[in-house]
Every structure is written in structure tokens, then in C-alpha cells.
Amino acid sequence: MFDLSLYKPTYVENWIEEIYQANGILTPADMDIERIAEVFGGKVVDTKAKSHVRWEDDEDNFFVIFLNNALDELSKRSDFHHELCHPLQHVGNQERIPEAFKELQERQARTFQLYASIPFFMLRKLPIPQYENEAIDVLSKEFRVPYELVAERLHQIKRRLLQVRLDIQFSTYIQEEERKINGEMIPYKFND
Numbered sequence: 001m002f003d004l005s006l007y008k009p010t011y012v013e014n015w016i017e018e019i020y021q022a023n024g025i026l027t028p029a030d031m032d033i034e035r036i037a038e039v040f041g042g043k044v045v046d047t048k049a050k051s052h053v054r055w056e057d058d059e060d061n062f063f064v065i066f067l068n069n070a071l072d073e074l075s076k077r078s079d080f081h082h083e084l085c086h087p088l089q090h091v092g093n094q095e096r097i098p099e100a101f102k103e104l105q106e107r108q109a110r111t112f113q114l115y116a117s118i119p120f121f122m123l124r125k126l127p128i129p130q131y132e133n134e135a136i137d138v139l140s141k142e143f144r145v146p147y148e149l150v151a152e153r154l155h156q157i158k159r160r161l162l163q164v165r166l167d168i169q170f171s172t173y174i175q176e177e178e179r180k181i182n183g184e185m186i187p188y189k190f191n192d
Contacts, residue, residue, distance in 0.1 A: 004124050006164045007157060012089075012112060017121045028122055028143045033080045036116075037065060040088060044080065051079035055087035063087035074146045078117065081145075085112035114153045117145045123157075 009017070023039045025031060037044045042055070042063035051071070055063035065083045067076045089112065090105050118139065126142065129135045132154065139150045 003161070004120075004157070006161055007120065007124075008160070008164065009120050010115070013115045013120050016115050016119055020119060021121070026122070028126075031117075031143065033077055036084070037063075037080075040084065042084075042087065051076075051083060053083040053086050061087065074140070074144060077144055078113065078146050078149050081117040082109050082113040084116060085109035088112075114149070114156060117149060118143050118153045120157070 019039060020026070020030075020036075023035075025036065025039070034044050040063075041061045042065060044065050044067060046069040047066040048069060049066060051066060051068045053063055053065045055061070063086075065080055067079055067083075071079065086105070086109060089108060122143075123139070126139070129138055136147055136150045136154065139154070140147045143150065
């Protein structure tokens with residue numbers, strides 16, 4: 001589908017990778033949500049309520065992720081990875097913070113959800129079909145997350161790859177312009 005060799009994982013992606021690998025979570029088949037919760041210091045409980053997480057801001061860092069038991073398995077896994085972000089990266093109670101800050105935390109949790117549910121270090125090892133719809137379908141089954149989540153993750157990766165390519169082109173252009181200014185010879189490029 002696309003060349004992943006130029007992709008540069010973010011700090012958070014690298015952090016997730018380190019923790020997953022240190023705890024034997026190496027393939028999509030290893031991504032049991034109860035196990036992941038345990039690795040990070042929490043547990044998962046089913047509830048009739050909307051999915052949410054509760055934790056105390058203390059040195060214990062224990063948390064409980066409550067997953068709506070009416071959800072299908074893929075949606076539960078999606079909610080789990082979203083809720084996991086809050087105790088790991090946020091402080092305070094969302095019910096008591098300004099709306100703008102709550103929106104920021106939700107955006108951060110959505111990004112974390114993409115990283116944690118479809119880790120790049122696992123994704124890059126998989127054969128990804130050439131056509132996007134087929135790739136999304138295959139990866140949705142492999143990582144056991146909703147189709148829409150996979151589509152968003154792949155689009156995120158494609159945007160970052162595009163940015164890297166544009167950065168390379170811009171850097172090359174700047175270097176050529178600097179050589180021109182300094183009077184250096186630039187080899188002529190033939191356009192086919």
C-alpha cells in the first residue's frame with residue numbers, strides 16, 4: 001500500500017512500544033485488553049453504563065476501565081484503548097475542568113487510542129495489502145478493532161509519510177538554492 005520506511009514514530013508511540021515489548025506484547029494476537037490493563041497497573045470491568053475510566057492521581061497509579069457490556073468486542077477494544085490514555089497521561093477529573101481542556105484531553109486520548117490499538121512496531125511487520133479498503137479490512141481483523149479506527153490510523157500514517165517526503169523535497173530545494181548563492185555547480189537534471 002505504501003512504503004513505511006520513512007515513518008518516524010512519535011515519543012508516545014515509542015513509549016508504548018517499549019512497554020509492550022518489555023511485557024511480551026509483540027504481535028496483535030498478544031493484545032489482550034485485560035493483560036494490557038494489568039501491564040499499565042489497572043484492570044477492566046464490564047458495566048451497563050457508558051465506557052469510562054476511574055483512577056486516583058497518586059503514586060499507586062491504579063485504575064479501572066469500565067467497558068459498556070452492550071458493545072460488540074471490536075468497539076469494547078476501541079473504547080479500552082481510548083480510556084487507557086486518561087490515567088496514563090492525564091490528571092484531574094474531567095467533570096471539573098474547563099471545556100477546552102476536556103476537549104484537548106479527548107483529542108489526546110483519540111491519538112493515543114490509534115497508537116495503542118495499532119502499534120506501528122507491529123504494523124510494519126505485517127504484509128499490508130496494496131488496496132486501501134482491503135488493507136483496512138485485513139488490519140481490522142488482525143488488530144481486532146473497528147474498520148473506522150484502522151482507516152483513521154492509516155490516514156494518520158499516510159499524512160506523516162507525505163510530510164516527511166515534502167520535508168525532504170524542501171530541504172533538497174534549500175540546499176540547491178544555497179549552492180547557487182555560493183556559486184557551486186549544480187548538476188543538470190534531465191526531465192523524462
